[in-house]
Amino acid sequence: MIYVPVMSLDVYHNFGLEYYLMTEHHFNEPVFMLWSTTPTVMLGKYQDAAAELNVEAVKRNHVKVARRYSGGGTIYTDQGGCQFTLIYPDDRTEIDFSSGLELIQKALNQIGIKATTDSRNDLVVGGRKVSGSAQYVTSGYKLHHGSLLFESNLDLMNQLLNVDPVKLAAKRIASVHQRTVNLNEQEPSWTAADFRENLRQAVYDLTSFQEYHLTADEQARVAEIGQQRFADPKFIYGRQGQGAFQVKRYFQGGGLVKIAYSIYHDQLADVHLTGDFFSNLDAVKFEHALDGTDYDRRRVSNVIRDQLAEDPILGVDADQLVNMLFDHV
Structure with a gap:
């Protein structure tokens, strides 16, 4: 396994890095990354921004809006949590979360957090969600990425996200907040930085990964992809429809x-x-x-x-x- 350190907190740059490693710099073994963002809401590939977001709250709190190339729902991220990315050679096109979730679940268990899988793409602790995942594929490669809540601002998350009542009723909950929990309840003495480092070390212990650092030219290309593809307002806000x-x-x-x-x-x-x-x-x-x-x-x-x-x-x-x-x- 290859580990690529990520210092950027900019979601567009980091999505650009994922895309670059999926399409332009191919490794013959899995690639793993851990990264964080400034306060951000990430829309799924097929979602309507106007329906999913409290736009006034997003503007008032200066929160970035981004859209993934993967499906799934809208999530909130900040420096109190972290994102993980796994990119691996795979010719199969079907969505399958098992292998990616297995690694993260093992790593969490190794640092003392007893996480289990729940439904299609979540990790839960004590029955409450701490991580959601999504995937997309390109020719010969599959990307699995997800979020981990450690000390994220769940009150702000609740203000920013509009969750459809149909979905809440199906899950028998009143709000997103009711179903989610921060992992610092498990390890209150840790900071978010401690959590990320402990998780990184646990993945190393499980995989013996080797680090790869991007060259200056590669960093410039990643920044270009981030701005051209992921910072484009048409891409972010374009999924809207007005049928009768x-x-x-x-x-x-x-x-x-x-x-x-x-x-x-x-x-x-x-x-x-x-x-x-x-x-x-x-x-x-x-x-x-x-x-x-x-x-x-x-x-x-x-x-x-x-x-x-x-x-x-x-x-x-x-x-x-x-x-x-x-x-x-």
């Missing part, structure tokens, strides 16, 4: 799926797919494939099956999406 109909459902093991659409002359139009689900699906391609399709269950089903054949949605099948478009009318 809006349907949403929470699927256990799949997440929240929202579909906005209109019907003109008995055909689908203005289709817009959002949510906190996991997939490698190209949402724009999916939407364009449905636009102009006759509003007929069989024809819509055929289009959706074709789109999901190559890039399925984890925990959600074609029939469930078809039902969303027809059963509420």
Whole structure:
């Protein structure tokens, strides 16, 4: 395993570093990174920023907004926690959190924090969430990244994030705060820096990783990617739709799926797919494939099956999406 030290607290730079290591500097063995950010909210690939964020609270508290290339939900990060990234050679395209979560779970256990896996992508301590994960793939490589709460500002997190009532009801909780906990409850004598160093050392003990330091030219390229790809407001805020109909459902093991659409002359139009689900699906391609399709269950089903054949949605099948478009009318 290779360990790449990350000093930057800028989320755009750090997402740029992930992308660079996924697409331009390939290692033949897994790469591991630990990093932190200034106060930031990170949107999932398929989410609508206007629906997920309390925009006024974000502005008032000078919080950065970023969007991941991975699916899943919106998270809050700050210097009181840390992010972990695992990049490894893998030709499989399906979403699978087991290997990445296993390493982090073992490392946490080694430093005295008894974490277990829960549902599709979380680590929990005492039944409360301390870590969420997400993934995306490129040709021959898979990236698994996640967050770890240590002494993060959970009150601010609660102000910044709008969580859909459908999702809260499915999880039988009243707020995000109710389900999350900081790890400093387990180790109150540690600082956030202590936690990161102890975790780094535990991963070293488990893997005997070797450090790799980027050259100045590589650092410049990473900064360029960060600004061009991840700091672009169109990329961050672009997932918005205004269909005449809006349907949403929470699927256990799949997440929240929202579909906005209109019907003109008995055909689908203005289709817009959002949510906190996991997939490698190209949402724009999916939407364009449905636009102009006759509003007929069989024809819509055929289009959706074709789109999901190559890039399925984890925990959600074609029939469930078809039902969303027809059963509420």
